[in-house]
Amino acid sequence: MSEKIYIFKKFERFWHWSQAGLIMFLMLTAFDIHGTYTIFGFEKAVAYHTNAAWTLVGLWVFAIFWHLTTGEWKQYIPTTEKVVAMIKYYLSGIFRNAPHPFRQTTLRKHNPLQRLAYLGVLLFISPLIWITGWLYLFYDHWAAWGLGKLSLEWVATGHTIGAFLMLIFLIAHVYLITAGATLTSHLKAMITGWEEIH
Amino acid sequence: MLRTFTGVVMAGWLAVFASVPAIADDPPPVKLNSTADHTKFKELNGPFKSGPEVTKACLSCHTEAARQVHRTKHWTWEFMNPENKQKLGKKNVINNFCISIPSNYAACTACHVGYGWKDKDFDFAREENVDCLVCHDTTGVYSKPPGLAGNPVVGAPIELPPGSGKMIKPVDLAKVAQKIGKTSRDTCGACHFSGGGGDGVKHGDMDTSLAAPDAAVDIHMDAAGLDFTCGTCHKTSSHDVPGSRYTPTAQDKGGAHIRGKDEKQRNPATCVACHDNAPHKKAKESARLNHHANKVACQTCHIPAFARGGIPTKMVWDWSTAGKVDKDGKQFSKKDAKGHVVYASHKGDFVLGENVKPEYRWFNGEITYTLLGDKIEKGDKPTQINRIGGSPTDGKSLIWPMKIMRGKQPYDPVNKTLVTPHTAGNDDTGYWKNLNWEKAIETGMKNSGAPFSGKVDFVETEMYWPTTHMVAPKDKAVGCDECHAKEGRLKGIDGVYMPVQHNNKLVDAVGWMLVFLTLLGVLGHGALRIISGKKS
Numbered sequence: 001m002s003e004k005i006y007i008f009k010k011f012e013r014f015w016h017w018s019q020a021g022l023i024m025f026l027m028l029t030a031f032d033i034h035g036t037y038t039i040f041g042f043e044k045a046v047a048y049h050t051n052a053a054w055t056l057v058g059l060w061v062f063a064i065f066w067h068l069t070t071g072e073w074k075q076y077i078p079t080t081e082k083v084v085a086m087i088k089y090y091l092s093g094i095f096r097n098a099p100h101p102f103r104q105t106t107l108r109k110h111n112p113l114q115r116l117a118y119l120g121v122l123l124f125i126s127p128l129i130w131i132t133g134w135l136y137l138f139y140d141h142w143a144a145w146g147l148g149k150l151s152l153e154w155v156a157t158g159h160t161i162g163a164f165l166m167l168i169f170l171i172a173h174v175y176l177i178t179a180g181a182t183l184t185s186h187l188k189a190m191i192t193g194w195e196e197i198h
Numbered sequence: 199m200l201r202t203f204t205g206v207v208m209a210g211w212l213a214v215f216a217s218v219p220a221i222a223d224d225p226p227p228v229k230l231n232s233t234a235d236h237t238k239f240k241e242l243n244g245p246f247k248s249g250p251e252v253t254k255a256c257l258s259c260h261t262e263a264a265r266q267v268h269r270t271k272h273w274t275w276e277f278m279n280p281e282n283k284q285k286l287g288k289k290n291v292i293n294n295f296c297i298s299i300p301s302n303y304a305a306c307t308a309c310h311v312g313y314g315w316k317d318k319d320f321d322f323a324r325e326e327n328v329d330c331l332v333c334h335d336t337t338g339v340y341s342k343p344p345g346l347a348g349n350p351v352v353g354a355p356i357e358l359p360p361g362s363g364k365m366i367k368p369v370d371l372a373k374v375a376q377k378i379g380k381t382s383r384d385t386c387g388a389c390h391f392s393g394g395g396g397d398g399v400k401h402g403d404m405d406t407s408l409a410a411p412d413a414a415v416d417i418h419m420d421a422a423g424l425d426f427t428c429g430t431c432h433k434t435s436s437h438d439v440p441g442s443r444y445t446p447t448a449q450d451k452g453g454a455h456i457r458g459k460d461e462k463q464r465n466p467a468t469c470v471a472c473h474d475n476a477p478h479k480k481a482k483e484s485a486r487l488n489h490h491a492n493k494v495a496c497q498t499c500h501i502p503a504f505a506r507g508g509i510p511t512k513m514v515w516d517w518s519t520a521g522k523v524d525k526d527g528k529q530f531s532k533k534d535a536k537g538h539v540v541y542a543s544h545k546g547d548f549v550l551g552e553n554v555k556p557e558y559r560w561f562n563g564e565i566t567y568t569l570l571g572d573k574i575e576k577g578d579k580p581t582q583i584n585r586i587g588g589s590p591t592d593g594k595s596l597i598w599p600m601k602i603m604r605g606k607q608p609y610d611p612v613n614k615t616l617v618t619p620h621t622a623g624n625d626d627t628g629y630w631k632n633l634n635w636e637k638a639i640e641t642g643m644k645n646s647g648a649p650f651s652g653k654v655d656f657v658e659t660e661m662y663w664p665t666t667h668m669v670a671p672k673d674k675a676v677g678c679d680e681c682h683a684k685e686g687r688l689k690g691i692d693g694v695y696m697p698v699q700h701n702n703k704l705v706d707a708v709g710w711m712l713v714f715l716t717l718l719g720v721l722g723h724g725a726l727r728i729i730s731g732k733k734s
Binding site for chain 2: 041046094096156160164171175178
């Protein structure tokens with residue numbers, strides 16, 4: 001019989017799902033703006049993308065506040081402990097129904113690979129997207145801000161690279177939802193807050 | 199005679215009334231357009247037997263008017279480009295419509311602001327040769343038919359062209375003279391709407407639909423709205439009309455300016471002269487739109503198409519197919535479904551266009567003409583009748599909408615020059631009558647004082663016409679998506695980064711490859727899990 005632990009609090013789940021929705025919508029509008037396909041067309045896609053981005057900024061303000069006040073930010077401190085074990089598990093153990101090398105607790109809800117991945121998103125992909133995104137958004141003011149030398153092409157290309165990296169993260173992330181104790185245990189945890197563990 | 203007598207009596211009565219102090223001294227109920235009622239001037243009673251007679255009457259009060267006109271290119275048809283020292287003006291340039299003016303003066307000078315320019319010996323110094331009426335007529339009855347060297351028909355009706363059976367009625371010059379007033383869309387349009395020899399032919403952004411347009415055709419000239427005349431923007435003083443097709447203002451960095459200020463340096467007919475360099479104030483994305491205006495001419499977004507008034511403009515004129523005759527040996531013409539001529543024996547084939555999306559080019563206002571005597575090569579690329587300057591980095595250019603007139607026209611393959619054929623004229627060599635290029639070009643080139651080898655071939659040509667009139671209402675401006683799209687309007691324009699158009703191909707390729715590999719990875723991983731799960 002498996003046991004259940006409560007790992008995702010109400011705000012965290014709200015944050016996660018609204019962020020997931022926004023990021024997917026940003027992705028949808030992003031590649032519309034990029035010209036990969038046309039759903040809304042450039043003008044509307046830009047407007048939607050901008051609004052979604054500002055909404056995400058608002059959400060992040062709350063999320064950062066929440067992480068700082070609850071101390072939950074510590075969940076993202078990287079560790080080398082069991083990293084190799086995790087890699088081995090994903091490369092072979094998972095196919096042999098080997099036990100998961102990491103045991104979740106309320107205080108350590110992310111496995112070491114997750115910590116690294118999220119930290120990577122936090123320290124690399126997000127800053128890349130946010131900095132280039134904001135610059136892009138305020139392109140009209142560069143000269144006034146003394147940034148006249150900046151190249152729109154470089155900023156735009158940086159933003160595009162960020163988008164590709166985020167898409168790659170999203171694909172891996174969505175897949176790894178299924179790599180919990182059962183196929184749906186991670187998903188259920190993010191919906192109800194309760195994770196089933198062995 | 200009786201009419202004149204009545205006129206004199208009427209004028210006499212008017213004079214009497216005018217001299218008696220009014221008892222009820224109420225001001226007139228409507229604004230008076232002018233400080234002078236020209237019907238009150240005995241000088242204008244006529245009868246006038248010719249245009250110059252009218253002008254003499256005008257000059258008896260407006261003593262310096264003709265001398266003012268004499269300084270302008272409306273009079274000289276000459277213009278020295280101060281930048282490249284090219285001698286331009288209608289008298290000198292060659293285009294790819296009716297080609298050139300020398301040897302065709304009597305026809306072309308129907309649009310000269312003068313009387314009697316029938317050949318190269320016209321006296322430009324005579325003051326009474328200035329035609330005041332053509333610009334200042336308010337009756338709409340004054341006209342100067344081609345063939346009369348800029349003279350109106352006076353006295354008896356005449357048949358024009360001779361032998362055509364078309365009778366042209368004379369104009370009562372006294373009546374026109376007494377009713378003169380400010381210039382109007384009609385007077386400017388009498389020539390400028392019909393550049394290239396017919397309504398809308400040349401410019402694309404000017405045709406008779408601008409005589410009384412609605413807002414959709416021209417927001418400024420909208421007859422039921424702002425009701426601008428040409429002179430509202432082309433604010434004229436001393437008869438010298440500002441604005442130029444030879445030295446256009448491609449980028450006006452000077453902001454809005456009060457009328458009269460810097461008048462000598464600044465062109466008052468630019469958009470910026472009134473609207474300023476940051477004109478978008480109420481729109482949602484004002485800052486972004488204003489930023490666009492650093493690279494994009496106002497006209498590019500605000501004139502979504504030209505020839506929008508229901509009158510087509512010529513886009514292609516192929517002279518090389520001219521000269522065909524029907525089985526009776528007579529000239530003929532072909533019309534399209536709307537009744538517009540698309541082939542004429544004496545002119546060749548035309549392609550017409552309505553609601554034409556402009557082409558776009560970086561443009562800094564510099565225009566260099568290929569003039570008579572300049573060497574040209576017949577090759578893969580069309581000969582440029584006028585070459586425009588412009589680049590994204592010269593600090594003077596904006597992306598401009600253009601009508602690019604294309605065509606094939608005769609040239610001298612031995613001397614390798616454009617030619618100035620004698621087209622109009624009821625004589626033995628005029629092409630329109632005789633359909634013989636060699637004779638027509640020989641006469642024309644002789645008149646131009648240029649050598650002609652006797653050989654004729656045809657060369658493809660292109661001519662640039664920056665589009666600036668027919669500004670649409672703001673809600674009809676070109677939307678973002680029309681340029682920011684794969685096949686957008688600005689496709690091929692370099693020097694600006696536009697998402698979609700200028701995506702980094704390497705980033706796209708590597709990006710999608712990594713996305714694909716990730717997808718493949720997770721699917722493979724998942725598949726292995728399913729397979730291994732079944733085994734266990």
